[in-house]
Amino acid sequence: MAGLPPSVPPRKSLGNIRRAFAPWANPAARPLVTFEGVTKRFGGVTAVDDLTLAIYPGEFFALLGPSGCGKTTLMRMLAGFETPDSGRIAIDGQDLAGIPPYRRPTNMMFQSYALFPHMSVEDNIAYGLRQEGQPRTEIARRVAEMLALVKLEGLGRRRPDQLSGGQRQRVALARALAKRPKVLLLDEPLGALDRKLREATQYELMDLQSELGLTFVMVTHDQDEAMALADRIAVMSGGRIAQVAPPEVIYENPATRFVAEFVGDVNLVEGTITEASEAFVSIRTAPEGLVIIADPPPGLHPGAAVTVALRPEKVAITHAEPPQAVNKLAGEIWDIGYLGDFTMFQVKVGGEGGPLFKVALANRTRRVERPLAWDDRVWLSWDAEAGILLAG
């Protein structure tokens, strides 16, 4: 099935925050891919559990989650290699039930690349076009175009075993893109690459996607990759979706404790709401009796058990007591980890047996001797808006 690219205006940008692209917020927008109550079991294991999801045309969608949470299974059901036990999967409103993989408007880039070892790079890329019965000249033109796209001109006659890992990965990408599928599925596409090549390829992927206006669904368990590339991220856990949202929402407004912990570093403090008003809520933590002030979330009342999630870089660390801070806690530096761009402090709050807080401080000068040292008594402070309140 020849998948024509959906008409999406090309968008060129380096970051994803400034993009004015949010069809999921528009009730009139028609999703391209829909999962409705999809369940898949393997024997006793429920790999995908009553999952509902909509992906929009032109979207770069990432599936993120721990190993075994069902990402690959979800993707294989979309490609047609697994059949859901119940529920409905549709592309462009067409139910995919009973449609074999070779008649679906999707193409997949396999994690192992799955390049045909007995064919040249050109023949690999041309394979899908030949199945469509395109004329020879058209196939040759498209193959040349694809080789140029992934910057492999001149390597068309080589066999896959004569290429480096990074080149093979590009061939796999070119082969999956050659038919211009409505949906391109990428299962951990950059897993085998070193960090530098990975980052370069990430930008290339983004450019390609906006250039071609295709819809990408990518599996990864690298959160930085998902953050850098995706319009939206679905965080999965145990065959279910914990949250679907743009990267900045996933990070700054995680819906559950699992999402907060899985994406990025976080401090979690459990407590009970003691006071709630229009302006703020006050939380008392359980064993230590610390008081934390946060912005009032809707629907939580005094007496409710909550978890406060606090990102390490939102916390300030000083020797002097900050006079005006809404939240301030005294503590002692327990550990210092130098990470190059950041230094991560572990601060013990409230004396012996108290909780450890992670605090990230950007290294904004090149001075190596830092004013903060092991065992220093310090103050931690943060704004009311910094703490995320999670139920339970």
Place this chain on the structure above:
Amino acid sequence: MNGLRAPHLVALVAGLGFLYLPILVLVLYSFNASRLVTVWGGFSLHWYGALLRNAALIDAFWLSLRVAALSASLATLLGTLAAIALVRFGRFTGRGLLSGAVAAPLVMPEVITGLSLLLLFVGAGLERGFWTVTIAHVTLTTCFATIVVQARLVGMDRSLEEAAQDLGAPPWRVFASVTLPLILPGLAAAWLLAFTLSLDDLVIASFTTGPGATTLPMRIYSAIRLGVTPEINAASTILIALVALVLVAASLIAKRNLLPRG
């Protein structure tokens, strides 16, 4: 050859000698000028010339080649189908039975196989000859072919076939353009193995053949009952050379397809 000390060398020579001395003697005496098998009368190709004029031996040789080629082809076809069923169709009902049934002839005494085939052919009222020997050899060699092709299929990355499907190829075209080319070395090795097994089978052929169809091993065997002649030595030498050639080819192909590419 490092580390090959005298005791090792003795053991090696003794072992190889035990295995190959009889064959060596046979090959040597095929070039004997003398008619007496046990007396060396100088080098000669005389018996090879005589062999060429021995119509009965030549007929037997051609018959053996035809039986071997045809039965090897059929066995490779059936073996490939069985291997695909065993490896690709997952857990179907009767899978255990099929894989057992495929392996059983490997350990079945040839006399039993031969006898049971004979009973079958007699019972079915088939006239014994070329076709019955060929069918019997297919029975003998299919299990070997299955095992060789199966090993190749198991070693093949499943995602290659999925990738072909994903790119729009229906199952038969996936098989023709991806699966088949990749298991081809296995098929060739299976064919060559089946060919040699058929070529030097005596027992099963003796049970299942008829008056008109005498294979080369049968002809040689019946000839030496009347006394070994240098002519038979020459025929045996040619047979040995053929089998050795084919086995070397098979092992080369098998080695090439087992080694990782690149």
